Amino acid sequence: MTQIVKISDDALARAAGADKLAAAFEKKGCEVHRTSSWGMQWLEPLVEIDGKGFGPATLDDVDAILDGSSDKAIGTIEEHPFIAAQTRLTFARAGKTRPLSLEDYEAHGGWSGLKRARQIGPEQIVEEVTASGLRGRGGAGFPTGIKWKTVLGAPGPKKYIVCNADEGDSGTFADRMAMEGDPFALIEGMAIAGEAVGADQGYIYLRSEYPDAIRKLNAALKLCADIIAPFKCEVRVGAGAYVCGEETSLLNSLEGKRGEVRAKPPLPALEGFLGRPTVVNNVLSLAAVPHILKEGGAAEYAERGIGRSKGTMPIQLAGNIKHGGLFEAPFGMTLGQLVNDIGGGTASGRPVKAVQVGGPLGAYLHPDQFDIAFGYEEYADADALIGHAGITVFDDTADMGEMARFAMEFCAAESCGKCTPCRIGAVRGTEIIDRIRSGGRERDTLETAPQMHNTPKDKGRSVEQEIALLTDLCDTMKFGSLCALGGFTPYPVMSALKNWPGDFVNNPDAVEKALDAAE
Amino acid sequence: MSTKEQKIGEIIAEHHGREGPLLPILHDVQEEFGCVDTEAEALIAKGLNLSRAEVHGVVSFYHDYTPEPETRPVVQICRAEACKARGVENIIGDAKAAAGDRVKIQTVYCLGLCSSGPAARTGDDLHIRLDKEAVTKLVENA
Incomplete structure (x- = not known):
């Protein structure tokens, strides 16, 4: 009987070399079924024979996999902890069926x-x-x-x-x-x-x-x-x-x-x-x-889920995470469980510094907030959002000041231009973050002109004043934008500033004081 | 009638009767000529009974339509959050160095391969788990 070998034809598996691998198994006389992906992306390309998995497989592993001596064996796929811990309703067929059959x-x-x-x-x-x-x-x-x-x-x-x-x-x-x-x-x-x-x-x-x-x-x-x-x-x-x-x-x-x-x-x-x-x-x-x-x-x-967040959510574990992929589970798991227990911590092996939940418009959460349960209201209460349930993990090499700036830069690049808070706010936001990071600004040419005798003589603007300005701008964007692009960009910006002030300025206490004053 | 005029006429006719035909037409024109230039804009405007300003407004809004054809090979590299978390900023310099003037390095935001970045795209081929060596090789072979 011909050996049936299952290899995913998902884009990620293909990018990892699944097509060549499939051809190699075919050459060995196997019948290759190109199925959907199980979602264990760190193991792609994953080869499945009689329910047992091998991955990440390369062309050099083909012979060993077929004669049963491969050290890439992960055992029965359905019993793998990453799969066994899931409740798959939306993704019930993942890994099992050929997408176009x-x-x-x-x-x-x-x-x-x-x-x-x-x-x-x-x-x-x-x-x-x-x-x-x-x-x-x-x-x-x-x-x-x-x-x-x-x-x-x-x-x-x-x-x-x-x-x-x-x-x-x-x-x-x-x-x-x-x-x-x-x-x-x-x-x-x-x-x-x-x-x-x-x-x-x-x-x-x-x-x-x-x-x-x-x-x-x-x-x-x-x-x-x-x-x-x-x-x-x-x-x-x-x-x-x-x-x-x-x-x-x-x-x-x-x-x-x-x-x-x-x-x-x-x-x-x-x-x-x-x-x-x-x-x-x-x-x-x-x-x-x-x-x-x-x-x-x-x-x-x-009957699944918590509070008003019912059912299951296909959660995506991404970024610097050891076991990245698709994890469908009922609402209610804590962020710590998802990142550490399921995801296995960072891929780099360094400590987790920040986790962004909900895409580019989601807040950056600190490991101190890892007990937060996965649900719409639970995240809203923590000034965060679950968005499309993407979880992006960063290790301690990440510069959160840079990430906050990128959030504004991204909003400026992608703004549709219809409403002012988003179109102009994002540009000004980038500038303010730059000024915060360079310690405020000196008086500019206009302010030093003799006609402008009413302008303050001491300094252009201190870091504290710049932070107050950023807070104010973020409020304007949050409440004045037409859609979530301008409205939610303040989440990553302000959460990064609050949680990692040391990534913005040398004197983190100043940030805390300025934020308190701004509120 | 020039061949360009004829071809664009055919494309417009192909999408006749569709609801909201402009984007599909622009995709086909971009695919056929490698760009949507002012001449094409004018022809499409005439064909759909729109003003040239309306068509230009749409063309200039979207990243996928370009006013001039790109003659160089293009390597798209994702520089969104998840790929940043996996170190794309550390390899972008190598990609640019390997590219020189021969290859165009284009920034994209998200190819949906976020657990296995840094990720890149050349044509319809996707590439993941890039490091300095892999990205250099990718650009050199582009």
Whole structure:
């Protein structure tokens, strides 16, 4: 009998050399199945034979793996602590199925959610999604059921389902893995959403940085067109603008306009794509739906998690972490558990200095805050956010002053330009951080001009005054910006300043005093 | 009618009837000619019954469309947070040194390979776990 060898065709596995490895096994006479990835990314490319894993495998390991003498053996994959500790609902098929095999998808429970949805009808679908407690996985955490109900109740002959697959946050890759590894699940989720609100057209707005996901989703849509009919769906490729991950900016981009943010109201649910009622949901929200719509799925989902954060979250362990990858678990795990117990600490072996949760707009958390439980409200209470659940770990070589500056610089580069706090605030923010780090500033030419006799004579601006200015600017950005780009950039900036003042100035006490005074 | 005019006409016709056809058209034009220049903007504007200003506004908003074709090979290197945490700033100098004037080093923010950076992209090929040697080799072979 031919030996069946499973090797992922996920983009990360391919970047690690999975294609060449697969060819080498084929040459040895094995039947190679290119499956989705288990999500243990430090072990990619991971080779699976009869449920046992070997990784990270290189071409030199092929013979040893086949004769059973390889020192890359990790034992039975499903029993690996990283996998055994997970509760996989959205990623139930990860590692097990071939992404573009309809046969595999059906054999692992595919389409059963859509079939049931068609039987129970719109009101019941919306009720079950609401009962599951599912909240928007893109970061805002808005209850998905309520959004769907609004669109269901909105009048109009034409409605749309738009999937936000513009996963631009650094430290996040769950959308990419879902689209590459289980494209039919996302499509099924969209078809169910269409059934729920009465929409027959879907669009997946997918960023151009994900060529593999674009290719796979297009292929998957062709394969399942008859199954999801009359619902139709199309991939639209983004053009490299980070801000298009914001839903109203995404809608403008989809319409062929500049990706500028729209003021809300009107809500996209009522006036979205082309002014018509539109559901805009993240990939992970939609990919969670097929499971929820299965018999008893909603209850199974709702009984997990903590407080108002129900169900499971595909958490992404990234950055300087030993065991990086995808970890789906019910809400409630502490940050310490995720970083140290699951992630194994830093990849460099040095102490953890900072952890950024929620992408470029998320706060930098200090190891002192490692007891914080993973949930929307729990993070909000700590002046942080879970965002898209990306966790980026930094070791003690990181310069947090530099990271704070980068947050402002990134906001300036990616701002859509529509609102002033974000467009100009981010530029000024970068300048203020530079001045804080160089110890304030001297009086400038204008201030020393004889006509300006009312300006203070002693100094231009002290570090304390610059910090007060930065605090004020961050408040303005937080409360005055139209969307989360300008509104949340203060999180990484202020958390870095509060937690690591020594990375900004030589005299950290001055920062503390200035921050106290500013409050 | 020039060949360019004809080709752009074909591209516009291909997307006829789609909702919000401008971005898909611009992608195809960028792919075909390596850029979206003012001549292309004017042709697209005419084809879609938009003003040239509207089309230019869209073209200049997005990073993926360029006014001139890039003749050099391009290596995109991610310099977002996760790759910074894994030391991309320590190897960017080596990449630039290896590139010289022959290769264009372009900064991107996130390729979705955040647990295994520093990451880079050349065409549709992705590269991870780059160190000084690997990035130099990558740029030299670009």
